[in-house]
Amino acid sequence: xxxxxxxxxxxxxxxxxxxxxxxxxxxxxxxxxxxxxxxxxxxxxxxxxxxxxxxxxxxxxxxxxxxxxxxxxxxxxxxxxxxxxxxxxxxxxxxxxxxxxxxxxxxxxxxxxxxxxxxxxxxxxxxxxxxxxxxxxxxxxxxxxxxxxxxxxxxxxxxxxxxxxxxxxxxxxxxxxxxxxxxxxxxxxxxxxxxxxxxxxxxxxxxxxxxxxxxxxxxxxxxxxxxxxxxxxxxxxxx
Numbered sequence: 270x271x272x273x274x275x276x277x278x279x280x281x282x283x284x285x286x287x288x289x290x291x292x293x294x295x296x297x298x299x300x301x302x303x304x305x306x307x308x309x310x311x312x313x314x315x316x317x318x319x320x321x322x323x324x325x326x327x328x329x330x331x332x333x334x335x336x337x338x339x340x341x342x343x344x345x346x347x348x349x350x351x352x353x354x355x356x357x358x359x360x361x362x363x364x365x366x367x368x369x370x371x372x373x374x375x376x377x378x379x380x381x382x383x384x385x386x387x388x389x390x391x392x393x394x395x396x397x398x399x400x401x402x403x404x405x406x407x408x409x410x411x412x413x414x415x416x417x418x419x420x421x422x423x424x425x426x427x428x429x430x431x432x433x434x435x436x437x438x439x440x441x442x443x444x445x446x447x448x449x450x451x452x453x454x455x456x457x458x459x460x461x462x463x464x465x466x467x468x469x470x471x472x473x474x475x476x477x478x479x480x481x482x483x484x485x486x487x488x489x490x491x492x493x494x495x496x497x498x499x500x501x502x503x504x505x506x507x508x
Contacts, residue, residue, distance in 0.1 A: 321390075339494065340492055340495070357388075360488065371494040381427055384425050421454070433462070448485060
């Protein structure tokens with residue numbers, strides 16, 4: 270009988286039940302079945318969560334606290350909207366603007382982690398340079414369609430450090446195509462240290478720059494980080 274249960278569980282892809290059913294204690298058949306299915310569901314949810322985390326490439330922010338001091342949100346957006354991911358439900362974008370070391374990447378990452386843990390959403394974190402390099406490589410190998418499909422499967426795309434590295438023409442055009450894929454279909458978080466009027470330095474083409482900004486700011490919320498760099502403050506304290 271034991272071998273039969275293991276074989277059936279294997280055919281039904283009930284991996285936890287196949288390996289652990291003999292460890293479950295219960296006083297009734299109903300309780301036994303309930304405990305089996307409960308543990309199987311919990312293990313499947315855990316495996317799914319682990320996979321979403323691995324695929325997200327999010328930075329490890331465990332143990333880090335986020336401080337909202339000095340961050341300006343527009344009146345249509347609350348801190349709760351940001352942290353609970355309600356902006357993702359509405360397929361809205363967040364633009365996090367401020368200087369270096371003020372916590373933009375931390376907040377963007379926190380949004381990603383919350384979206385995965387609380388709603389099991391598909392999230393992918395890139396620096397802009399990383400994504401553009403992958404787009405260029407995929408384009409040269411003829412696998413661009415595959416990369417686009419991966420992006421189309423997301424609920425939230427995080428583009429970190431827009432403005433730190435100027436883009437070549439082809440890279441800028443491919444990045445614009447990514448934004449087109451996301452437009453009105455999925456949420457995007459962009460972190461940047463440049464005002465919109467300076468974005469032409471990134472794309473090198475005023476028409477492409479205007480089109481990119483137009484797509485991004487539609488359904489977007491701007492969060493302005495008006496505070497001093499944490500890293501600079503820590504270095505001063507450690508002197």
